[in-house]
Amino acid sequence: MKLQPPPDAIPQTALYPMFRGERVIEFVEKEVPEPEAEQLLIRCQANALCASDFGQYYNGSNITPGHEAAGVVVAAGPDTRIIVGTSGVVFLMDFCGQCRHCHMGITNICLNKRADYGFSHDGGYGPYALINENVFFPTGDDISPAEATLLLDVMGTGGHANRRAQHAHPNISSVLVTGSGPIGLGVLAMAKLLLGEDMPVLITDMVPYRLKLAERLGGLPINVEASDLVDGLKHHGFDAVDVAIDTSGATVARRASMDVLARRGVQVCVGHGGELLLNVSPDLIGGERTVMGSEYFTYQELPESLKLLREHRDYLNQIITHRYPVQEIGEAYNKFVARSTGKVIVEQ
Ligand SMILES: [Zn+2]
Ligand SMILES: [Zn+2]
Known part of the structure; x- marks a missing residue:
């Protein structure tokens, strides 16, 4: 004892x-x-x-x-x-x-x-x-x-956003995260831990320090100050993504994500503020896309996060x-x- x-x-x-x-x-x-x-x-x-x-x-x-x-x-x-x-x-x-x-x-x-x-x-x-x-x-x-x-906010909020996307898409093959602040890095890390370490996770920012850190965590960085999102995706060999998770709260980032979202794709809004401008017929109905919010996380998600933290501590x-x-x-x-x-x- x-x-x-x-x-x-x-x-x-x-x-x-x-x-x-x-x-x-x-x-x-x-x-x-x-x-x-x-x-x-x-x-x-x-x-x-x-x-x-x-x-x-x-x-x-x-x-x-x-x-x-x-x-x-x-x-x-x-x-x-x-x-x-x-x-x-x-x-x-x-x-x-x-x-x-x-x-x-x-x-x-x-x-x-x-x-x-x-x-x-x-x-x-x-x-x-x-x-x-x-x-x-x-x-x-x-x-x-x-x-x-x-x-808490890193694994909890990051994990919940990925789980929200999984509810709406049963076969995710690529993820885009807009914003590489701490929440964006958490979404990236949890995408790797929940969806598989080989899951391509593209991640944007304008701050080189944060993009470097995202790359160390296995993300495919896109500096949206240096290139637009479409070119940034192309550079990594992608035309579209199944899931876009916005942590920036920026109207422009959400709109740009909508434009590269595959059919049946899901946009998850995590970052507060701003707007999401939609053309309902082409954006939602035509491609059967989903837009959803993700707020913090549930208390019930904590045990799995603790298990993952023990298993992937250094990461x-x-x-x-x-x-x-x-x-x-x-x-x-x-x-x-x-x-x-x-x-x-x-x-x-
Ligand atoms: Zn917080
Ligand atoms: Zn209650």
Whole structure:
């Protein structure tokens, strides 16, 4: 039997980063909350930076952000099952477990969602986060907190987008990913892990650093600043693709993807924002193409991601390119917004 070391004493107050807007982040003393029934207090150890934080980074927030958190349970309220000392990650969306969608396993589209940790309630950039137990996913101590964060937006969101495409296309032979930011790299990696390592995955961006990283992960890079998408595909020997997954949120990228989508092809929208301009007869009806959205991922996808992370650890760890202590979160953001990064992690 492995004995757990006693948990660190939990202080009454601690320093939490607060996003003041216009890229200003200050550390402020706040009370450390106590877990009530069905709640856990997490000592946050790592949180990955995400473009979804940019609203809070530029406009400010009343809570401490961070929605890609890994840490350890340091206190558990009444009626909980998870024991103090358990390591794991926090699923962003506090699903109710009772609604029609939760009963169907669609926990990412819960009809009575109670919280978005890191957006509506304190998230993982602070030293402690109070969560409802149902969103905690234990990982085991063999996975470090930094790599555990890969289970969330990188593998989770990336895997879900591929699974959405598989629902609509039973025989995928090529994938295009538009945008090589951290989510795009996650979609690429999960396409390789879920659809087969020989699956051709074409991937676009304008940032050379990100395209190099995509190539290291097995992608076929296309620099859409240097050539248009059609020529970029041709360069790799393709005229069309079965699946296009957009992580850029750019209207122009989605339209260009539509123009190279094979008949019966599927476009999956993951990146928020912008529009998708369609000519219904030629784009949808004529070729029986499908357009769908993909939102985060379901809690139920986490066990398979954990298994894949254990099996492909070195491959997936390449997506993490920068790490900072949380005290240097401002520096971490400066680096991340300059775009020559994969995933950037802050640790504490
Ligand atoms: Zn994120
Ligand atoms: Zn629900």
